[in-house]
Each structure stands twice: as structure tokens, then as C-alpha cells.
Amino acid sequence: MLTTFSSPRADRLLSWALRLAGAMAVLVLGGIVLVLLIQSAPFLFDHGSGLWRNDWQPGQARYGMAAMVAGSIVVSVLALLMAGPLAVLLAAWLRYFAPVLRRPTLALVELMAGIPSVVYGLWGMLVLVPWINQWAPPGASWLAASLVLALMILPLALLVTDTALDQLPARYLQAGQALSLSRVGMLRRILLPQAGPSIVSGLVLQFGRALGETMAVLMVAGNVVQWPTSLFDPVRTLTANIALEMAYATGDHRVALFASGLLLLLVTALLLLLSWRLRGEKHALA
Template identity: 80%
Template sequence: MSTMITTSSLPLSDRLLTLVLRLCGVLAALVLGGIVVVLLVQALPFLINEGAGIWQSTWQPGQGEYGMAPMIAGSLFVSVLALLLAAPVAVLLAAWLRYFAPRLRRPVLAGVELMAGIPSVVYGLWGMLVLVPWINQWVPPGASWLAGSLVLALMIVPLALLVTDAALGQLPLRYQRAGEALALSRVGMLRRVLLPRAAPGIVGGVVLQFGRALGETMAVLMVCGNVVQWPDSVFAPVRTLTANIALEMAYATGDHRVALFASGLLLIAVTGLLLMASWRLRGVSHG
């Protein structure tokens, strides 16, 4: 006869730990809720009165023009290109380390974890001192959409690689044995069996990395050029919403300040949608 373990039957230390964890969870929810409430209170009147104006192309706060469309596009363009560059590299490298070079896996993953912990401003500094001058030699001015995407891709690769490695590691051994029984090569097994089964978990993790790229501030501020315009090529300067907030919040007043709160609310909404998409994909992977 099985005995059900209840919270009251746990040792005192375990009950205290459970209480602390619950309080931390509640505190995190309250902080997030407070941020959303402040953004809503600040931005909602502006969105009601000037909501249609944010989809215009002219950002001139001094003249009462708050068009954010070029910056919304800049945020999406930089993040999407970064994801397209980083995701294949991360997936292929994780698969190669796990199935083709297992002896190198531990030291390489240790280095990748170190890369994941490097502050974003360090990546931005490297991009400003090395990447931007290098691009400038080919197509001036160097600070551009491409520079921002390359720096973000470098930031995304470590976490996307770790997510892919974890998704592949959670696959039951029977899939690999079934592939071996069918005489599939390791490449064929990876392409036809392992990656398709791990795809929901991998894609869910990559979606979260897209959210991180979309919300990055310092790195893109340092290398993207910060010009409010529709980019006509990957070598054109752009400004993202996050960079715009960081550059202008210090001196913004009145409607200008409220417009920056509205752009922050927009970023929160997009991040929330990406998070829900990630949960959905992870649910598919465990289903």
C-alpha cells in the first residue's frame, strides 16, 4: 500500500525550503505584475490618444511625432537575422558534439557556458572595436543592421547550443537503438529520427533566444548606428526600440517619455507571446 507524502510529513528544513521557494515565486510574479501595471498606467492614455501614430515612420518627439515603425522593424530585422545565423550553428554543433565527438563535449560545453555568462556590454565592446571597423572596410559606415545581428548571433549561440544539447539528451535511448536496427548511418539517424523528435524542445528554446535578442539593449546600441530609418540593406544603420529607450529616457519629458513607456509595453507584449509559444512547443515535445 503506497503512502502519500504530504508537506507536513517533510523534515523542517524541507518545509522551510518549500516555503522560501514559494515566496520567491510569488515575489517574482508580483515584480513582473508591478512592471506591467506601471507600463500600462503610463502608456495606456498615450496609446488611446496616439495609438495609430506609433505605426508612422517619423520619430520627432520635439514636433509631437512618435512614429516607431522603423524602430519596430529594426528590432525585428536585427533579431531575425541573428536567429537565422545562430540557430543552425548551435543545432549542428550540439549534434556533432553529442554524437560525433563525445570526448570534446564536456570541455566545449564548459567554454560555451562561460560564453553564456559574459555580459552583453562586453560583446558590444568587441563588436564596436573589431567587427564594426572590419565591416567599415567593405561597406561604410560599419555600424549597421549586419553588425548588430552578428553580435546578437554570437550571444545567442551558447544558450541555443545548451538548449539543443539538453533536448537531445532527453531523448529515450530506444530511438537511437531503432535507428541502429534499421542500419541507418549516424547522419541519417540524426536527420530522420533524433532531430525530428527533439525539434519541439529545440525550437521552444530557440524562440526564447529570439526574445532575448529582441530585448537586448547595450550590444545593439553600440554597433547598430542608431539611425531612425527603414534599412535598405544589411549594411545600413538602424535603431531598435530598446536602444531608443536607453538613449532618450534620461531627458524625455511629457508625451515623449510616455511614448518610451509605450515602446517598453510593446516589447513586454511581444516577449510574453514568445514565452507562450515556447511553452506550447515544449508541451508538444513532452506530449
């Protein structure tokens, strides 16, 4: 029999180290928010109403972000609509219909999740964009950006769904078997509804990741500031705009880019709060 002895001094050191790490994380996040607020506040007071125009022309002191906000949202929403259902179906199929393939597939998925976003962007630029260009020029478009983002968020969405299904109590499966439900019936009526809040919470976080992606979208979206009216229209997202223009921006132009960063931070915070709320509802139901 093994007995583990713990030193009170070591416990105190570990406790303080954890508190220090937590405090540093809060300070870093608070510092980011503070810098964005300090940089953006004067501009928002002077030009706040103009941010919702469609024209982004810094040389003429026009800083309308509406088209780029729309571009960010439609690209991310389409990516989530493509990756989310596919991730849920694949996770359920691997766990309940093809358990032999589950481990090797999840290992491959974990490898995909670790691929840098610029690699996905390079693949999209060299393979996907020319392929779309054959059907609807110029190829770099809303559709190309959403497809690349869907491929990027699919691995983590699948892993989140698999984890949510794995955490379900065994009694749910036993109840379905006692009712003589088929595996499809158990999934549709018992398992997926019970795991639903955790799955949706994970998908909300993946939507936030898609919304904040920069390099891959910049390489395949076309980067034209316009309202997207077709899947094949080039679009520009807020993150791509910051990456493209921050290097040479000065004056109000530079501050406008900080304001767009603050807007992205607020949207991400709202998505995080929504994810926490969904998880809280899941625990309340349990």
C-alpha cells in the first residue's frame, strides 16, 4: 500500500503559485481591455455614429465598418453551419456505430486541430480558390473563407461533441435499451438532447474562434470592403482589415483599427457569456 505525504509548506507554495498565475491572467486581460478603451474612446466619441456606414476610406476620413462587420458574421456563420452538424453526426457515428474507427479517427482529428491556421490558408489559396475560380471568378470569396474556416473548426467541434457524449451517465443508454429504442432513436430522443447544452456551448466557442481568425481568412476571402450579396463575392473581415492596415495606419486611421479590435473583443465576451449560460443550464438540468 502506497501512502502519499504532502508537506504543508509545499501546499502553501502551490496555492500561492496558482493564485499568482490567476492574477497574472486577469491583469493581462485587463491590460488589453484598458489599452483598447484608452485608444478607442476618443475616436468613438467623435466618430461613433459613422462606424456603421458602409464606406471604409481612411484617406478621406471615412471609417464605416458595417460591411466588414457583416463580412465577419456571414463568413463565421456559414462556417459554423457547415462544420457544426457534420461534427455532431461524425462524433455520434464514431461512438455508437463505428467504435472500432473511433480511436484512429480522433487521433487524426487531434492532429488536424494542431495544424497552424496559415497552413489552412495556404491550402485554400493554392487549391480551393483556383477551383472556385473555375466556376465563379475571382475564387477568393465568402464561400472560400467559410470553407477554410469550417475545416479549421471541425476538429475541435468534433472533439467537444465526443467529450459531451462521453460524459453522459450510463443510465441514459440503459434507459433507451430498456425502452427497446434503436440506436438512432436513442440518439435523437435521449442522448443528443441531454448532451445538447454542452455541444451547443462548444459550438458557440468555435464560432468565436472563427470570428477571430485572421491569416487564413485574409488569404482566401478577397479582402474587398463590400456587403456580401453572393457566396462568390469577395469580402473583408474586421480581423483581416486590422492585419492589412495596422502596419501603416496613423492618426484616426490607427485609432479606428483599435476601435474595431474593441468591437471584436466585446463580441467574443458576449459569446463566452452565452457559452457559460448554456453550461449552467446543462448542470441545472442534470
